[in-house]
Amino acid sequence: MSQPAPDHRVLQAAAQWFARLHAMPDDIGTRNQWATWLAEDAQHRQAWQYVEGINQRFGNLGGNADQAHQVLTTLRRNPVSRRTLLGSLCVAGVGGLLAAASWRNGWVDSPRAWFATYRTGPGEVRPVRLADGSQVWLNGATALDVQFDQHVRQLRLYRGELLIETGKDLRPLQVVTRAGRMQPLGTVFSARAEGLQTTLSVFGGAVQATCAESGRQARVEARKSMIFDAQSNGALLPAQAQRQDWSRGVLVAEDMPLGEVVRILGDYRHGHLGIDPALAGLRAVGTYPLLDTDRALVMLERALPIKVVRTLPWWVSIEAL
Known part of the structure; x- marks a missing residue:
């Protein structure tokens, strides 16, 4: 049985202890008081682990973040050398930076996301005009692959969120997530991939959603939204304006x-x-x-x-x- 998450006050206390210890690293009295607090309750230890995790993600990369970002860019632009480069990174000790940068930017869900056609970091909104004339906006911490051929236009959303205003093209357009496939019928809609679920919000036209494993289908009309996964479709609900406003x-x-x-x-x-x-x-x-x-x-x-x-x-x- 998993322990309940620490409450807000415990998390705040852990963060305050973290700040005090880093402000006075050589103060034995402070360190002893922290050790006593840590031993008092399992929630204290759980909260401390959470704070340390946040520090590892956002507090320790420093100047190495740029180096890790350059590594990711090199890997994406030179597919032939990825295996060789990754091997040399592990020897050089940069592999940890790569993993940390990936976690920091929310790409840890899938290694494929490291090499996606388009990616955004937290706090970034990026507009992209696709070759078919479709206008796409990518929300923060998003990874999207674009795969067009003679027969189909496919967008693979590994994680994050996109808003798309579809372009006119005879080839069918598909937005694919872990949950399933969404095929728009001349429309404006957003898709948000979170773990095993996808939230579909339609603002114009309609979208046909198909579950990846069960094959169940649902048609979502304008001003409606639906959460679905690989097996089932959720209830139709009013679309939230926030699922469109973030693009601005x-x-x-x-x-x-x-x-x-x-x-x-x-x-x-x-x-x-x-x-x-x-x-x-x-x-x-x-x-x-x-x-x-x-x-x-x-x-x-x-x-x-x-x-x-x-x-x-x-x-x-x-x-x-």
Whole structure:
């Protein structure tokens, strides 16, 4: 039986201990106090592991992040030398940087995503015009392969989210995820791949969705959305504007719970963005910049009875005044 996740207060305490230890690495008294706190409760140890994991992802790459990014770029542009280059990277000790950079950018779900035609990092929104005239927007931490031939136009979404306005072409267009295949009928729609599930949101026209394993099909019309996986289709629900607004780099909150706002902003930040659960039900109204989340947090701080606490450069939380 797995242990429950540490609550917000325990996570905050772990982050504060992390900051104190790194500010005073040679202070024996502080280290002894931390060791006592760590031994008191299994949740303390679990929270500490979580904080260390965030630090490994976002706090330690430093200048090596650029080196790892260059490695990934070289691998994608020179398929012939990938095996040789990867072997030399392991000898040189850069393999760990490559893995860390992949995790940091959200590509860890599939090695194929390392070599995808298009990729974005967290906090990045990228427009792409495809050869068939289709306009695609890629959300943060997205990996997309484009494979066109004489018979079909296929987009493989390994992870992340795309919004597409389909171009006019006689060849059928398919968007494929782990969950299944989506074939639009002259339309504007978004697809978000999260683990084994895909969220399909249609804003114009219609999309035929087919489950990868069961073959079950569902037609999703404009202004509707559906979550499906390889076996089954979920219920049809109203499409959320946020599944389209992000392509403009904004979050439009209309009486949206603060907890949901923070969750969405967290997708566009490097590091941890948490919130005191007691504040999650506050309602937010306004238009917030997704590509400048620090400014978005300042706007929330001015509009609501909250404060933004920055314990570490990569650890930020929303607390009560």
